Ligand SMILES: Cc1cc2nc3c(=O)[nH]c(=O)nc-3n(C[C@H](O)[C@H](O)[C@H](O)COP(=O)(O)OP(=O)(O)OC[C@H]3O[C@@H](n4cnc5c(N)ncnc54)[C@H](O)[C@@H]3O)c2cc1C
């Protein structure tokens with residue numbers, strides 16, 4: 307934040323928020339909106355249950371606000387200082403760049419931040435690039451975008467805490483792609499963020515060493531919190547106040563030791579952060595708002611379906627209303643009787659928490675905290691000595707060598723909340739006791755448990771279909787799956803496993819088939835192709851929500867695939883004989899039209915881009931541009947990320963509503 311912005315934009319609002327908090331004036335426009343753009347998320351984190359809730363009911367994401375609704379909401383809201391995008395996983399919304407564009411036009415934010423679970427590196431890169439283009443067009447150069455990949459552990463530990471095998475490999479790819487973008491777009495900041503919970507306290511030094519090793523400058527910690535938003539009230543994730551205090555002291559000291567090399571802008575933000583740490587410790591110790599919280603006033607949080615919350619901790623338990631019920635008129639909603647009741651609940655001190663996004667703003671609006679910011683900035687920082695210890699090169703960590711084992715559980719002190727926004731006294735909770743060792747010594751121990759069932763399957767055959775595609779067939783062993791789902795495949799016990807969609811139909815009771823693109827330099831696809839009959843593979847899953855819209859027999863389905871992206875459509879059509887579908891398959895060569903004869907020729911259209919003789923000569927996107935598309939059909943896109951983005955744009959331009967389009971990005 308720049309000084310003049312603070313002086314002219316933020317500070318003058320402080321007395322207004324205070325008057326509004328006392329109920330003396332109407333609520334002024336908030337400084338910050340956090341908007342959870344979707345309920346969808348593929349992660350299954352230890353510290354957040356949004357992904358699990360979505361897994362139980364993927365239909366939730368159908369209630370996400372549409373672009374039209376978002377535009378109306380933003381138009382009513384007007385200028386905002388911080389625009390925090392949240393989720394679910396924001397990048398799972400293909401129209402995230404369009405949402406940001408609407409925010410740039412109507413909210414004119416000064417800072418934009420977007421967190422990500424890094425599960426779709428190319429999609430994240432593509433959307434970020436598009437967002438940067440819109441920024442270039444619509445916002446001054448001084449506004450920057452912070453994309454924040456989450457990292458909760460190194461290697462296997464990250465995958466365990468995020469509940470998805472292979473996540474760490476994708477995180478590394480996401481970081482590489484974002485850093486490459488940053489080298490050309492200085493307004494993009496890549497900020498890694500870790501959630502510190504009772505599950506990774508022992509692992510923080512490894513994490514820091516790895517982050518330094520990767521040459522990443524911006525790295526933030528946040529303490530795991532129990533929020534209504536995360537559906538995790540009562541989960542023993544939050545460390546005790548003593549541990550929290552010890553950690554924040556360490557973080558603050560580290561900031562001070564390193565401050566000499568930083569510019570003024572970073573110094574200001576770090577001074578604000580140190581002040582926040584002090585307040586957060588006080589709040590946890592005293593279990594009350596130590597100074598007023600401006601939740602619902604300076605900050606508001608809009609959930610994916612338009613529910614407006616004062617903050618994500620209280621969430622829907624203290625909802626201020628839904629924009630859909632207020633014709634998207636946010637100021638009217640924020641001044642409604644319901645909203646006033648929520649604000650009074652907060653002003654009366656019925657809740658307390660150290661939520662970073664809220665209390666960083668509270669610091670900016672509270673003179674007492676700002677005095678500490680000034681002291682830190684103008685006294686503590688100039689007197690700071692940089693430590694030689696800090697300049698030591700970080701320990702080299704190879705993520706593949708990090709093997710984490712649970713050695714049982716032990717009772718440890720944790721904050722376990724009974725009610726949202728009410729900090730309980732710490733109590734003992736049975737928490738897993740981890741050890742991290744070099745790969746060789748740990749190989750005999752019990753591996754980390756997974757959220758999904760793991761099973762071993764004997765390879766029946768591997769057959770080359772083309773020079774770069776093979777069909778892997780393994781024993782089914784009674785595995786139940788829904789057509790369209792995928793599994794993580796790899797060698798037993800290996801850290802390396804990747805997603806592969808089940809290609810066969812449910813009627814094939816003996817075998818599971820997978821259509822595999824063998825990637826140049828790809829570790830798992832090459833290993834799978836080289837499997838021989840009788841070898842054993844480990845399968846984790848099935849999982850995934852790329853399934854037929856129900857009732858499937860009564861609907862019209864339009865399947866659009868590139869390459870091996872045809873896998874889920876093969877499973878759909880093999881499983882349901884009466885399906886009313888059109889299948890568009892984009893390939894380079896005629897030989898890539900795998901198992902063409904399995905489909906009704908009236909329903910199958912091949913788009914071959916490098917050879918004549920298919921049904922259409924060109925790409926699927928070229929074909930679709932020539933077509934009139936019915937808006938009441940369910941569209942399913944699967945395969946290559948570029949195709950999915952292009953086709954998504956074509957479909958929406960042709961009037962297909964966003965919620966009629968399902969996507970599964972393979973690569
Ligand atoms: C939900 C889901 C379902 C999937 N189902 C299938 C499926 O049924 N069949 C299938 O073949 N693939 C499928 N994939 C894609 C597959 O998981 C990836 O291609 C996988 O990364 C390959 O692993 P690898 O170890 O061989 O390559 P990696 O070691 O992961 O990657 C090596 C390099 O190749 C690049 N790369 C990865 N995949 C591709 C690709 N397809 N084309 C070109 N470059 C690539 C990476 O960016 C990296 O730079 C699916 C992906 C997802 C997310």
Ligand code: SF4
Pocket residue numbers: 595599600601602616617618619620652657658659660661664726727
């Ligand atoms: S729960 Fe926390 S962030 Fe929410 S209003 Fe209360 S003190 Fe503020």
